[in-house]
Amino acid sequence: MRIKTSLLGVLALFFLPTISAQEVSFEEYDLDNGLHVILHQDNNAPVVTTSVMYHVGAKDENPEKTGFAHFFEHLLFEGTKNIKRGEWFKIVSSNGGQNNANTTQDRTYYYEVFPSNNLELGLWLESERMMHPIINQIGVDTQSEVVQEERRMRYDNSPYGRWREQMFIHLFKKHPYRWQTIGSLEHLANASLDDFKAFNKTYYVPNNAVLVVAGDISLEKTKKMVQDYFGPIPKGKDIQRQTFVEDPITTPIKAEYRDPNIQIPAIFLGYRTPAQTNRDAYVLDMVSTYLSDGKSSKLYKKLVDEEKKALQVFAFNGSQEDYGAYVVGALPVGETSLEDLQKDIDEEIGKLQSELISEKDYQKLQNKFENMFVNSNSSISGIANSLARYYMLYDNTGLINNEIEIYRSITREEILEVSNKYLKPNQRVALEYLPLEATEN
Incomplete structure (x- = not known):
C-alpha cells in the first residue's frame, strides 16, 4: 500500500507545474434526480479524484441533536449493502488509492484519489455511499467511541482547544454557528437509530449534493459511468432550510x-x-x-x-x-x-x-x-x-x-x-x- 500511495504522490508532484499553469476547464450539468455533476479533464498525470460534497453541516442540525453532520462523516465509512463493514479503506488502499472526508458548519465532503484506471471504482464507492448505506446500531456504537476520542484529543484535552467554542457561543445567539461541528456527545448518546436514519434520508440525497470528477478522464466515458452509477438513485424530498438573522452587537x-x-x-x-x-x-x-x-x-x-x-x-x-x-x-x-x-x-x-x-x-x-x-x-x-x-x-x-x-x-x-x-x-x-x-x- 505504501508503494502505491507514494507513486501516486510522486506522479502528482511531477506534473504540478503543468497543472498550476493552466486555467481550470470544466463541464457541469444535472442528472434527472437533481445531482449536480462537474467534470474536469486533465490528462497530464494518470490520477483521478472522485468527490461528493453534500450541502449539510452543523448548521443544519436540531439544537437538541447536535453533532450529527460530523458523526455522519465517520458513520458513512461503516459499509453499504455491497461493501462489508470494515472493508471500505481496504478496498481503497489495495487499489493504490487514498481517501478521506471532512465536515464544516456548512457542508460535508468525501473524496477518493486513485490511479486513473480506477475511476470506475471511485464512482462505485461514492454511489454506494449515497444509495446503499448501512446505518445500524453496531456502526453507531463504533463511531460513537471514535467521536468521543476525537473530542477528548482535539477539544477537551488540547491546549486552547475550546477557544472557538467559547467565542462562537457569544458571537452567535440565534444562528446554529453558535455550536461546533463536533457537537454534543450527550446529544449523540441520547439519539435513537431512527434519528440517524432520518438525518441520512433528509440530507444524503442526490439533489443535495455535487459530484466532481477531476483528472485523467475521458469526458464521454465518464458521463456514461456517472449516469450508470448515480442516475438510478432516487431523488430526495426538497430540503426546507431555516434562515437565522442575528441582532447586531452594539455593546462590547x-x-x-x-x-x-x-x-x-x-x-x-x-x-x-x-x-x-x-x-x-x-x-x-x-x-x-x-x-x-x-x-x-x-x-x-x-x-x-x-x-x-x-x-x-x-x-x-x-x-x-x-x-x-x-x-x-x-x-x-x-x-x-x-x-x-x-x-x-x-x-x-x-x-x-x-x-x-x-x-x-x-x-x-x-x-x-x-x-x-x-x-x-x-x-x-x-x-x-x-x-x-x-x-x-x-x-x-x-x-x-x-x-x-x-x-x-x-x-x-x-x-x-x-x-x-x-x-x-x-x-x-x-x-x-x-x-x-x-x-x-
Missing part, C-alpha cells in the same frame, strides 16, 4: 473561560462578519493577512519582534455561508497583561482605520493572494475541492478561475472602510482565555 461582550490544559493565558477578540459571498468578506481576508500572516505582518513585528510582549499573534477571517467571524488574538510574554495586549492590538487596528496602508504593503498583499490562488489549484484533488465548494457555497463554479479578480480589484480605500465598518470595539467579543486556578487547600 466580555467573556472568560478557564482551560485546565494551559499555563499561559490568551486574549481573543472576535467580530461578527458577513457571508463569504459578500465583497466585504474578501476585504477582511486582506485585513487578516495584513495584520498577522507571517513574521513580516504588522502585529507580529510589533508585539513579538519589536516590543517582545507576545509569544504569538494570530488573526483570521473565517467566512462561512451565512456569516463569518474575524478573530485576532495573542499570547503574552512574562508580566505583560492581556489588557496591554488588547490595547496594542487596538492601536494597530486603529492605524488601519485611520490611514491608508502603504503602496508597498498593498502590493505585498496582492502578491500573497496571487500565490495562494495558484496554490489552491496546484493539484487535482485541490481543484476537485474548489469546484465543489464554489458551486455549492458560492453558486458560482467559475470562481475557480476568476476569484482572484475580486482580490485584485480591492483598493486601499476599501481596506480602510471595511476595517472601520466591522472592527469596532463595541461590536466584538473580548474573550480572556485563562489557566485553571489552583485549588486552595
Whole structure:
C-alpha cells in the first residue's frame, strides 16, 4: 500500500507545474434526480479524484441533536449493502488509492484519489455511499467511541482547544454557528437509530449534493459511468432550510473561560462578519493577512519582534455561508497583561482605520493572494475541492478561475472602510482565555 500511495504522490508532484499553469476547464450539468455533476479533464498525470460534497453541516442540525453532520462523516465509512463493514479503506488502499472526508458548519465532503484506471471504482464507492448505506446500531456504537476520542484529543484535552467554542457561543445567539461541528456527545448518546436514519434520508440525497470528477478522464466515458452509477438513485424530498438573522452587537461582550490544559493565558477578540459571498468578506481576508500572516505582518513585528510582549499573534477571517467571524488574538510574554495586549492590538487596528496602508504593503498583499490562488489549484484533488465548494457555497463554479479578480480589484480605500465598518470595539467579543486556578487547600 505504501508503494502505491507514494507513486501516486510522486506522479502528482511531477506534473504540478503543468497543472498550476493552466486555467481550470470544466463541464457541469444535472442528472434527472437533481445531482449536480462537474467534470474536469486533465490528462497530464494518470490520477483521478472522485468527490461528493453534500450541502449539510452543523448548521443544519436540531439544537437538541447536535453533532450529527460530523458523526455522519465517520458513520458513512461503516459499509453499504455491497461493501462489508470494515472493508471500505481496504478496498481503497489495495487499489493504490487514498481517501478521506471532512465536515464544516456548512457542508460535508468525501473524496477518493486513485490511479486513473480506477475511476470506475471511485464512482462505485461514492454511489454506494449515497444509495446503499448501512446505518445500524453496531456502526453507531463504533463511531460513537471514535467521536468521543476525537473530542477528548482535539477539544477537551488540547491546549486552547475550546477557544472557538467559547467565542462562537457569544458571537452567535440565534444562528446554529453558535455550536461546533463536533457537537454534543450527550446529544449523540441520547439519539435513537431512527434519528440517524432520518438525518441520512433528509440530507444524503442526490439533489443535495455535487459530484466532481477531476483528472485523467475521458469526458464521454465518464458521463456514461456517472449516469450508470448515480442516475438510478432516487431523488430526495426538497430540503426546507431555516434562515437565522442575528441582532447586531452594539455593546462590547466580555467573556472568560478557564482551560485546565494551559499555563499561559490568551486574549481573543472576535467580530461578527458577513457571508463569504459578500465583497466585504474578501476585504477582511486582506485585513487578516495584513495584520498577522507571517513574521513580516504588522502585529507580529510589533508585539513579538519589536516590543517582545507576545509569544504569538494570530488573526483570521473565517467566512462561512451565512456569516463569518474575524478573530485576532495573542499570547503574552512574562508580566505583560492581556489588557496591554488588547490595547496594542487596538492601536494597530486603529492605524488601519485611520490611514491608508502603504503602496508597498498593498502590493505585498496582492502578491500573497496571487500565490495562494495558484496554490489552491496546484493539484487535482485541490481543484476537485474548489469546484465543489464554489458551486455549492458560492453558486458560482467559475470562481475557480476568476476569484482572484475580486482580490485584485480591492483598493486601499476599501481596506480602510471595511476595517472601520466591522472592527469596532463595541461590536466584538473580548474573550480572556485563562489557566485553571489552583485549588486552595
